[in-house]
Amino acid sequence: MNRVVLATRNLHKVGELRAVLAPLLPDVEVLTVDAFEGVPEVAETEVTFAGNALLKAHAVARATGVPAIADDSGIAVDVLGGAPGIFSARWCGRHGDDAANLELLLAQIADVPAAHRGGAFVCAAALALPDGSSAVRHGELRGTITTAAAGGGGFGYDPVFTPAGADRTLAEHTAGEKNAISHRGAAFRALAPVVVDALAGRPIRDRSGSEREG
Template identity: 55%
Template sequence: MSTVLVASRNAKKLAELRRVLDGAGITGVDVIGLDAVAEYPEEPETGATFEDNALIKAVAGARATGMTCLADDSGLSVDALNGMPGVLSARWSGRHGDDRANNDLLLAQIGDVPDERRGAAFVSACALVTPSGGQTVVRGEWRGTLLRAPRGDNGFGYDPLFVPDDDVAAGRSSAELSAAEKDSLSHRGKALAQLVPVLRSLAG
């Protein structure tokens, strides 16, 4: 049994990876989170890109624990803001993880942007680093448009403002989709799917 450490305390991210493994028929890989290992100093996320930050987290986890480590860095890239908030998505309003303040600030910043120019993409970069130093970095994107007011109670972050381009979403925001629907469409789901061959090789 191989163990993969996910450099996160987010139970939803752990569950998502487990669903990807199950969906690909991969057995023999045990997925654990940071709560299951001894605490170690986490590196500051100083990268200029999602890929940089994912790699910083995965390298730190693999080095500290001696386990294969998977880390993701994700956020929202808004066309009218030249790709921002980007890597600053979680702390766009100045307070890390304050979803409401982040959403309010973003809406104010694009208040004058017409509907046809409110394009955006959720981006996820996932890095998988082995104890021997092997590195795989992948990227998934989920295109859509931004609403003028939040809609829906599911999800987190900018989900209530984001309407996916996918037909299956039928004009619903990401926060109005079920967990299963979101899994099948999302940026993180697309990135994790690209790691399936590497995860399968770890399982032997």
């Protein structure tokens, strides 16, 4: 059976990846790092989403001997020059404090008119093989930043982000609605053909489009 390991312990991400890969690889087995012993925690020390995704994917592929997929994502606000970006999860200075992150972001752009409150959720998804070859694909969801949080679903910045063409924040979307348009889903879908090639033993292409073998 084809196996890939997703560099996460988040079962929601695993389900999302399985759903993307299933039409192309019906027999694929998607594992989390919990299925292996001795997989190290990987600090996200790179300065881009792609860099962090590659860092994690390579580390997990080396530790498990199995093709590894990792992602890194965040919100990029136009008027802030793309910030918070890779610092999205710790924008307030503490990692994972969603409420404080939202409060700070809304305060920073409180006086910005609606026409200039654009932004995007951005995701980079990377595949790394035990031989060292790798590829990265990207996904993006454009939208606007609201003036106040709304909705009880989702997580992170979902309550203050309204996707383009929608009249509800992501936190007011169902899980199925969100998965259909999410930046992570788009990145996984873009990466899926590369995973197919890798598991079939064909060379994969890196983020620049050039072939990398070993």
